[in-house]
Amino acid sequence: MNSKKLAVILPGTGYNKDKPLLYYAQTIAIKKEYEIVNVDYDKFFVGVNYRNPDEMNAVADKAYEYAAERLDSINYREYDKVVFIGKSFGTIVGARYTTEHNMAPTQIWYTPVMDAYEKAVGHIVAFMGDKDPIADVDAARKKAKEKGIPLHVYPDANHSLATGDALVDIDTLRDVMTITNEIL
Numbered sequence: 001m002n003s004k005k006l007a008v009i010l011p012g013t014g015y016n017k018d019k020p021l022l023y024y025a026q027t028i029a030i031k032k033e034y035e036i037v038n039v040d041y042d043k044f045f046v047g048v049n050y051r052n053p054d055e056m057n058a059v060a061d062k063a064y065e066y067a068a069e070r071l072d073s074i075n076y077r078e079y080d081k082v083v084f085i086g087k088s089f090g091t092i093v094g095a096r097y098t099t100e101h102n103m104a105p106t107q108i109w110y111t112p113v114m115d116a117y118e119k120a121v122g123h124i125v126a127f128m129g130d131k132d133p134i135a136d137v138d139a140a141r142k143k144a145k146e147k148g149i150p151l152h153v154y155p156d157a158n159h160s161l162a163t164g165d166a167l168v169d170i171d172t173l174r175d176v177m178t179i180t181n182e183i184l
Contacts, residue, residue, distance in 0.1 A: 004080040007034040007184070008071065010090030012111070013045040021110045021161065024177050025085050025184075032184050034083070037074065039067045039093070060089070067093045068100075076103065083108065083184060088134075088159065091116035091126075098122060108180055109149075111135070111159050117143040124149045125183055127176050129157025152179065 007029040009017050017026060017038050026036055041063035048059050076082055082105040084094035091112040096119050098105060104122035111128050114136065126144060130137050130153050137153060144151035154172050156163045161172050 004078075005029075005032070005034040006074070006076070006079045006082045007036050008074075008082070008084045008094070009036060009038045010067065010084060010086040010093045011038075011040065011042065012086075012088030012090055013042060013048075015087050015160065016040065016042060019087075019160070020173055021176065022085065022087055024173065025108065025110075025180050028177065028181050029083070029085075029184055034184065035079075037070075039070050039090075041066050041093075060092070063089070064093055064096060068097055071097055076105075081106070085110075085180075086116075087111060088113055092119075095119040095121070106183060108183060110176070111161065112140070114139060114143065117147060117149070120147045120149060125179065126151045127154070127161065127179075128152075129154045129159065129161050129163075131156050131163075132159045134159055152176070 009022055009026055011017055011022055044059050044063040049055050084105055085108045086094040087110040091109040092115050094107055095116040098121050099119040107122055107124040109126040111132060112126050126149050128135055141151060154161055162169050
């Protein structure tokens with residue numbers, strides 16, 4: 001396909017491209033004739049103790065290096081529009097990569113990790129739940145406001161934007177994908 005639009009899919013750890021947020025974002029992008037690049041670094045996190053910061057940082061660096069090598073093979077100048085779509089850890093990968101490579105693409109962040117805000121560049125829209133156990137919602141709101149990032153916060157939603165109520169979750173997913181569709 002000779003598309004002039006590129007969507008780079010950057011999953012979270014344990015949240016791959018086949019899970020709802022990334023699956024439907026990718027489906028929308030394909031319908032809009034984006035070329036899709038999926039970066040899968042989940043293998044680096046198998047057996048990792050997520051509560052051990054040293055272990056997590058070492059593994060995160062390896063995963064980032066792997067992702068950067070894959071992303072370095074892309075000639076971004078061939079595209080009229082580049083969008084990085086990240087989930088959780090993927091938001092850090094996207095933010096770090098675009099900063100280190102002097103890029104300012106559109107970025108869509110699903111349940112971003114706080115470290116992503118430190119390297120935020122380009123047009124970014126973020127989504128998170130107010131019951132996300134790994135996020136500080138107030139700090140995220142503050143940082144998003146400082147950086148000019150629209151942040152959509154969903155009540156009672158966790159790190160997967162799920163509440164446990166299927167109908168509420170479907171409405172949330174519809175809202176997130178409607179905004180994603182507008183961005184793409």
